[in-house]
Amino acid sequence: xxxxxxxxxxxxxxxxxxxxxxxxxxxxxxxxxxxxxxxxxxxxxxxxxxxxxxxxxxxxxxxxxxxxxxxxxxxxxxxxxxxxxxxxxxxxxxxxxxxxxxxxxxxxxxxxxxxxxxxxxxxxxxxxxxxxxxxxxxxxxxxxxxxxxxxxxxxxxxxxxxxxxxxxxxxxxxxxxxxxxxxxxxxxxxxxx
Numbered sequence: 031x032x033x034x035x036x037x038x039x040x041x042x043x044x045x046x047x048x049x050x051x052x053x054x055x056x057x058x059x060x061x062x063x064x065x066x067x068x069x070x071x072x073x074x075x076x077x078x079x080x081x082x083x084x085x086x087x088x089x090x091x092x093x094x095x096x097x098x099x100x101x102x103x104x105x106x107x108x109x110x111x112x113x114x115x116x117x118x119x120x121x122x123x124x125x126x127x128x129x130x131x132x133x134x135x136x137x138x139x140x141x142x143x144x145x146x147x148x149x150x151x152x153x154x155x156x157x158x159x160x161x162x163x164x165x166x167x168x169x170x171x172x173x174x175x176x177x178x179x180x181x182x183x184x185x186x187x188x189x190x191x192x193x194x195x196x197x198x199x200x201x202x203x204x205x206x207x208x209x210x211x212x213x214x215x216x217x218x219x220x221x222x223x
Contacts, residue, residue: 045106045158047150052106052120054098055091059107062116063087066139075173076137079201094121104163108138108151117142120151122159122168130166132159143178152186160214170210171197180208187220188212 045052055063064087066072073080081087094105105121118138125132134155138148159165170188172179180190188210197207 043104043106043158043162045154046111047154049111050147050151050154051109051111052151052154053109055094055105055107055119057088057091059116060084060087060091062107062139063091063119066118066137069140071140072137075176075179077198077200103132106155108147110142110147117147118151120148120155122155122163122165130164131169132163132165132167133169133171134159135170148182149185152182156186156212156217160217166214168212170212171207172210173198174206174208180210183210183212186212187216189216 043052043054061084064081064084067076067078067081067087067090070080094103097103098105103121103123103125105119105123107116108118108120109115110117118136120134120136122132122134134152136148136152156168159168168188170179170183172183174193184190189212190208191211192209194207194209196204198205
């Protein structure tokens with residue numbers, strides 16, 4: 031398997047699923063991003079507290095766009111094709127070129143939970159990561175109480191690999207972290223792509 035070229039390529043991709051378009055974020059996505067990241071239910075197990083100001087969404091999008099253009103990480107909006115609504119985000123960050131490794135992150139608007147959108151989006155993102163990007167390993171770090179996220183990861187083939195005590199401090203809450211990993215060889219054995 032060839033290593034990822036150095037430096038990482040600029041990411042300018044559109045990934046399509048049956049119901050979704052995974053695309054780079056745009057400035058006009060700020061209200062949708064703010065709606066997601068200001069919701070305490072969505073942010074319950076996140077590594078930041080819920081946002082209180084729209085300008086945080088605007089700044090976050092600008093950082094993501096710049097990181098995409100430099101190849102630092104892949105950050106995509108999850109757009110529902112039936113109504114072009116931005117319902118979430120997913121991406122790969124902490125890219126390690128030498129080890130062909132990245133971490134995966136994702137979030138979904140609460141109104142879109144339970145409809146299979148995140149599974150559909152992550153399945154497509156993982157196909158891209160293991161084929162086009164030639165990654166060997168993808169890691170996820172979740173709150174131990176986030177049962178929904180754990181089930182999503184396990185359904186995609188991720189394996190629970192570790193438990194880190196008091197890894198995060200978000201607001202006034204100190205929380206542990208569960209680490210998951212998925213290898214390209216596991217993915218290939220699952221015959222998903």
